[in-house]
Amino acid sequence: MKEQSNIPTSKVERAGKFVTTGLKVGTNYIKHYTRKLVDPSLSKETLHQDNAADIYETLSSLKGSALKVAQMLSMDKGMLPKAYTEKFAMSQYSAPPLSGPLVVNTFVKTLGKSPAQLYDKFEMRASNAASIGQVHKAWKDGKALAVKIQYPGVANSVKSDLRIVKPFAIRIVGMNEVDMDKYFEEIESKLLEETDYRLELTRSMALSRECAHIPHLLFPQYYPELSSDRIITMDWLDGQHLKEFLQGNPSQEARNKIGQALWDFYQFQVHQLKQVHADPHPGNFLMRPDGTVGIFDFGCVKEIPDDFYYNYFLLTDKEVLKDDKRRYEIYTNLEMIHPTDTPKEVEFFSGLFQHMIDLLTLPFTVDHFDFGNEGYFNEIYAYMDELYNMKEVRESKVARGSRHSLYINRTYFGLYSILSELKANIVTGASGFSPRRETK
Structure with a gap:
C-alpha cells in the first residue's frame, strides 16, 4: 500500500480538502441525473460507488476523527448504502500508512529517541493502519512488540473535523441536524479520549487485568516506559x-x-x-x-x-x-x-x-x-x-x-x-x- 508522506494538520488545509470533495460529490450527482435522463431505470448504485470512493479518499488522507466517523458508519449495516459500508470498512485496519520520516519524528518528539535507539529491531513499514494511528512490529530483549503510533495533528483537529464532516454525515445518513448535534457531542467526547494515549494505556492495563479470567481471551502486556502521549508499546499478539x-x-x-x-x-x-x-x-x-x-x-x-x-x-x-x-x-x-x-x-x-x-x-x-x-x-x-x-x-x-x-x-x-x-x-x-x- 502506498505510504503517506504528510497529513494536513491546519484547519484551513483540512477544510480545503472537504471543499474539494464536496465539489466532486456535487459533480457526481450532476453526472448521475444527466445519465438518468437518457436511462430512467438507472439506479443510484454507481452514484453511491463514486461518492464513497471520493469521500473515502479524502477521509483516509486526513486520518483522525474524520476517518473515525467513516469507520463508525461502516459498522452500522442498514444505515448506509452498501457502497459506502464496503468502502468505509477499509478504515478499520487498512488506511494508507505514514511514511518512515514521520514515524521517526513522532518518536523523537515524544520519547526523545529514535525507534533504533529504543528497540533492538523496528520495522519501519506499518503492519496495519487505521483512523487514529498505525501499528509497527518491533523486538526488544527477544520479545516481539506491537508499537501503536498516533498520526500528527489528530488530537488538535477533532472539534474542527467534526464540524466539517457533519454535513456529509447528514447527507449520507439522512439523519436530521437535531440528531446529529446531540450525538456528535458524544462522538466528540469519545474521540478526544481516543487521542489521549496515556488514558488509553491506563485503561488498557486495568481492563485487561479485570477481564483476564474470561476463558479463551488473550491480552498483551503493556510497557509504560516505551509509551508516550502519542505512542503505546505492547506485546505482539x-x-x-x-x-x-x-x-x-x-x-x-x-x-x-x-x-x-x-x-x-x-x-x-x-x-x-x-x-x-x-x-x-x-x-x-x-x-x-x-x-x-x-x-x-x-x-x-x-x-x-x-x-x-x-x-x-x-x-x-x-x-x-x-x-x-x-x-x-x-x-x-x-x-x-x-x-x-x-x-x-x-x-x-x-x-x-x-x-x-x-x-x-x-x-x-x-x-x-x-x-x-x-x-x-x-x-x-x-x-x-x-x-x-x-x-x-x-x-x-x-x-x-x-x-x-x-x-x-x-x-x-x-x-x-x-x-x-x-x-x-x-x-x-x-x-x-x-x-x-x-x-x-
Missing part, C-alpha cells in the same frame, strides 16, 4: 483479523469458542464493570484456529451511568414491557419518548420501538442463540431499512434516544455483526441477568 480468519475455513468449534469469549467479555464489562470496550470492529480482534482471540485496543471505552444502565437493560425483560405504564416510563427515561410528544406520536413511536426491541433483545431472552441464523439478521436489516424510509421518523423534530445509547447500541451492534459473520452458536444465558439499581 499473533492471529488473524476476522476476514482472513474466515478465509481459512475454521471449525465450528473454534467459531463458537471465539463467539462465546467475545459475548462473555462484553457481558462482564457491561454488567460488572459498568464500562465497556466500545469499539468492536474486526480490526481490534485477532482470532486463532484454536478458538482463542486477542484483544488489544481500549482507546474507546464507554462508562455507563447507573440510571441509564438500569433502564436500558429493563428493555430485555419482556414481563416489564407488557406493562404499558412501566414501558412508557422506561422509554421516557431513555429519551425515546419525549414529554412534548402528542398521544398519537407516543403510540406511533412506542409501537416502532417495541418491535425493534423485540428483535434486538432476542439473544438476551433465551439460553442459547445461533448467530448464524441469517433470517434473524435479514429481519433486522429489513426493519431498519423500513424505519429509515418512514416519513415520520425522518421528519421527527427531536432526537430519540439518550446520548449514552449511541456507543452502547454501537457496541452491541458491532458484537452482533462479528458473531453473525462467525456464525457462532453460543450460550447467552437468559436467566443470568436482572438489572438492579445501585444502592449507595
Whole structure:
C-alpha cells in the first residue's frame, strides 16, 4: 500500500480538502441525473460507488476523527448504502500508512529517541493502519512488540473535523441536524479520549487485568516506559483479523469458542464493570484456529451511568414491557419518548420501538442463540431499512434516544455483526441477568 508522506494538520488545509470533495460529490450527482435522463431505470448504485470512493479518499488522507466517523458508519449495516459500508470498512485496519520520516519524528518528539535507539529491531513499514494511528512490529530483549503510533495533528483537529464532516454525515445518513448535534457531542467526547494515549494505556492495563479470567481471551502486556502521549508499546499478539480468519475455513468449534469469549467479555464489562470496550470492529480482534482471540485496543471505552444502565437493560425483560405504564416510563427515561410528544406520536413511536426491541433483545431472552441464523439478521436489516424510509421518523423534530445509547447500541451492534459473520452458536444465558439499581 502506498505510504503517506504528510497529513494536513491546519484547519484551513483540512477544510480545503472537504471543499474539494464536496465539489466532486456535487459533480457526481450532476453526472448521475444527466445519465438518468437518457436511462430512467438507472439506479443510484454507481452514484453511491463514486461518492464513497471520493469521500473515502479524502477521509483516509486526513486520518483522525474524520476517518473515525467513516469507520463508525461502516459498522452500522442498514444505515448506509452498501457502497459506502464496503468502502468505509477499509478504515478499520487498512488506511494508507505514514511514511518512515514521520514515524521517526513522532518518536523523537515524544520519547526523545529514535525507534533504533529504543528497540533492538523496528520495522519501519506499518503492519496495519487505521483512523487514529498505525501499528509497527518491533523486538526488544527477544520479545516481539506491537508499537501503536498516533498520526500528527489528530488530537488538535477533532472539534474542527467534526464540524466539517457533519454535513456529509447528514447527507449520507439522512439523519436530521437535531440528531446529529446531540450525538456528535458524544462522538466528540469519545474521540478526544481516543487521542489521549496515556488514558488509553491506563485503561488498557486495568481492563485487561479485570477481564483476564474470561476463558479463551488473550491480552498483551503493556510497557509504560516505551509509551508516550502519542505512542503505546505492547506485546505482539499473533492471529488473524476476522476476514482472513474466515478465509481459512475454521471449525465450528473454534467459531463458537471465539463467539462465546467475545459475548462473555462484553457481558462482564457491561454488567460488572459498568464500562465497556466500545469499539468492536474486526480490526481490534485477532482470532486463532484454536478458538482463542486477542484483544488489544481500549482507546474507546464507554462508562455507563447507573440510571441509564438500569433502564436500558429493563428493555430485555419482556414481563416489564407488557406493562404499558412501566414501558412508557422506561422509554421516557431513555429519551425515546419525549414529554412534548402528542398521544398519537407516543403510540406511533412506542409501537416502532417495541418491535425493534423485540428483535434486538432476542439473544438476551433465551439460553442459547445461533448467530448464524441469517433470517434473524435479514429481519433486522429489513426493519431498519423500513424505519429509515418512514416519513415520520425522518421528519421527527427531536432526537430519540439518550446520548449514552449511541456507543452502547454501537457496541452491541458491532458484537452482533462479528458473531453473525462467525456464525457462532453460543450460550447467552437468559436467566443470568436482572438489572438492579445501585444502592449507595
